[in-house]
Structure formats: structure tokens, C-alpha cells
Amino acid sequence: xxxxxxxxxxxxxxxxxxxxxxxxxxxxxxxxxxxxxxxxxxxxxxxxxxxxxxxxxxxxxxxxxxxxxxxxxxxxxxxxxxxxxxxxxxxxxxxxxxxxxxxxxxxxxxxxxx
Amino acid sequence: xxxxxxxxxxxxxxxxxxxxxxxxxxxxxxxxxxxxxxxxxxxxxxxxxxxxxxxxxxxxxxxxxxxxxxxxxxxxxxxxxxxxxxxxxxxxxxxxxxxxxxxxxxxxx
Numbered sequence: 286x287x288x289x290x291x292x293x294x295x296x297x298x299x300x301x302x303x304x305x306x307x308x309x310x311x312x313x314x315x316x317x318x319x320x321x322x323x324x325x326x327x328x329x330x331x332x333x334x335x336x337x338x339x340x341x342x343x344x345x346x347x348x349x350x351x352x353x354x355x356x357x358x359x360x361x362x363x364x365x366x367x368x369x370x371x372x373x374x375x376x377x378x379x380x381x382x383x384x385x386x387x388x389x390x391x392x393x394x395x396x397x398x399x
Numbered sequence: 400x401x402x403x404x405x406x407x408x409x410x411x412x413x414x415x416x417x418x419x420x421x422x423x424x425x426x427x428x429x430x431x432x433x434x435x436x437x438x439x440x441x442x443x444x445x446x447x448x449x450x451x452x453x454x455x456x457x458x459x460x461x462x463x464x465x466x467x468x469x470x471x472x473x474x475x476x477x478x479x480x481x482x483x484x485x486x487x488x489x490x491x492x493x494x495x496x497x498x499x500x501x502x503x504x505x506x507x508x
Contacts, residue, residue, distance in 0.1 A: 327403060327486070327498030328442070343495065375441060382494050384429035384449060390441035 288312065289391035291376050297397045298366050306361045306394050308376030314389070316382040317359040319343075319351060321372040322393075328375065334359055335382040366398045401425050403499035405487050410505045411477055419472045419485050419502045427492020431470045433461055434486040436501065442486055445472070474504075482506045 289310045298304050310317065315336045320328040330343030334353040348370060350362045359378075363370055374394045379386040402424045411417040423431065430449035434442040448454055448463035448470060460473040472485055484501040491497055 325500055327500045328488075328496075329498070330495060333495070384490055384494060385447055387432070387444040387447065388496070390443070392441050 289376060289378055289389055291374075291391040291394050293394060294392070295395040295397075297399065298363075300366055300368060300398055302366050304363045304366055304396070306363075306374055306376075306396070308359045308361070308391055309357050310359075310376075310378045310389075310391075311357065312378060312380075312389065313356060314378035314380050315356070316379045316386070317353065318377040318379075318388065319349070319359070319361045320375045320377065321345065321370075322375060323372050331361065331374075333382075366396075368398045370396065371398045372396060401489075401491060401497045403487055403489055403497055405485075405499040405502045407500070408503045408505065410507060411474075413477055413479060413506055413508050415477050416473065416475050417477060417504065419474075419487075419504070421470045421472070421487035421499060423468050423470065423487070423489040423497070423499075425489040425491040425497055428465065429490040429492065429494055431461075431463055432488040432490065432496065433470075433472045434488065436484045436486055438483070445485075477506050479506050479508070 292307045318333045319331040332351040334340045376391040377388040379388045405421045433445040436442040446461035486501045487499040488496040
């Protein structure tokens with residue numbers, strides 16, 4: 286593994302189903318983030334984690350949950366998917382959570398909820 | 400509220416220079432980032448400015464004016480591979496990035 290990986294690459298999901306998007310980084314970065322990207326809108330932060338064992342809510346957290354049991358993994362769970370959660374989801378990481386820390390992005394997961 | 404404004408789309412000619420502008424309003428300010436995103440791919444970091452002035456990095460330069468809440472990305476000697484979206488993001492007082500919707504840059508031969 287080099288950098289950040291996400292799985293699955295794409296998924297079609299029935300409304301009401303539970304889904305976990307996986308994210309793993311091998312850069313030993315402290316901070317990790319989940320964004321969604323929708324056409325015509327900027328990236329919007331869903332949840333973040335400044336260090337293993339801690340998480341925080343971003344701009345659009347409703348309907349999503351995260352956990353950070355260790356440094357490398359930061360899964361995002363949709364408890365009961367709805368069509369408005371159709372989006373491209375990006376996981377990102379940075380060495381720290383302060384200023385000047387560039388974020389490195391995974392390849393994204395394209396999720397369609399029907 | 401917090402807001403990042405940038406043009407939706409720009410067109411330029413191969414070999415030319417293009418300037419992409421960005422205005423920002425954030426709660427507190429901890430710097431301004433530019434990212435490049437090719438269609439269907441992840442964003443990749445281009446530049447970071449926290450002090451006023453111009454930062455040059457090869458063909459790409461980024462400028463910041465904190466008093467005006469303004470930044471621009473300057474791309475010189477445009478190449479076809481520069482066709483992409485360019486994302487402007489301001490870092491607020493909580494060290495979270497507020498993202499613009501992106502500027503789609505189309506390069507014509």
C-alpha cells in the first residue's frame with residue numbers, strides 16, 4: 286500500500302441498507318477526514334479525526350458515523366442509506382491537524398443510493 | 400457565514416498564461432490552499448499561502464492578499480495536461496478547510 290486506499294471503488298446501494306466505506310493510509314498521518322463531493326458544490330467535510338481515538342463532526346455529519354480505532358483506518362458508515370447520500374466520497378489524511386498541513390486524498394468511492 | 404467564490408469555468412490556449420481568482424470569507428484564517436483535480440480523480444495539492452505575496456513553484460504561482468480576502472493561481476506555459484478543475488480552499492480558525500466549487504479549466508490547442 287502506498288498513500289491512501291479506499292474501498293469499494295463504486296457501489297450501488299438500495300435505500301435503507303447499511304454501508305461502510307473503508308479508508309486506510311500507510312503514511313502514519315495523525316489526522317484523517319471524510320468528504321463528499323457533489324456536482325456544483327465544493328468538497329464538504331462529513332467527519333474528521335485529529336488523532337487515533339478521537340473523532341469530530343464536520344459540516345454535514347447527519348446520517349454518517351465514523352470510528353478511529355487505530356492510526357491507519359478510518360471507516361465511514363451510513364446506517365440507513367438515503368438517495369440524497371448519492372455522491373463521491375473522498376477520504377483524506379494529513380500529518381497534523383494544524384495550518385500548513387496539506388491533505389492527501391484517496392481515489393474516492395462513487396456511491397449511488399436508489 | 401463562510402464562503403469561497405471562484406469562477407465556474409475558464410478557457411485558455413495552450414502555451415498561454417491563465418489566472419484563476421478566488422475570494423474567501425472564513426471564520427478566522429489559517430491559510431489558503433489550491434488543489435488540482437482531473438476529471439474522475441482525487442484532488443492533489445498545488446500550493447499553500449498564509450502570508451501576503453506570491454509563491455512560485457515552477458509553472459504555477461499562487462498569490463494571497465489577506466486584507467482583500469483574495470487569492471489567485473497563475474498557470475504559465477499552459478499544457479494540455481493542465482486541463483482540470485482547480486479548487487480553492489480556505490482554512491478557518493478550527494483548522495478545517497472550506498472549499499470552493501472549483502474552476503474547470505479548458506485548454507484549447
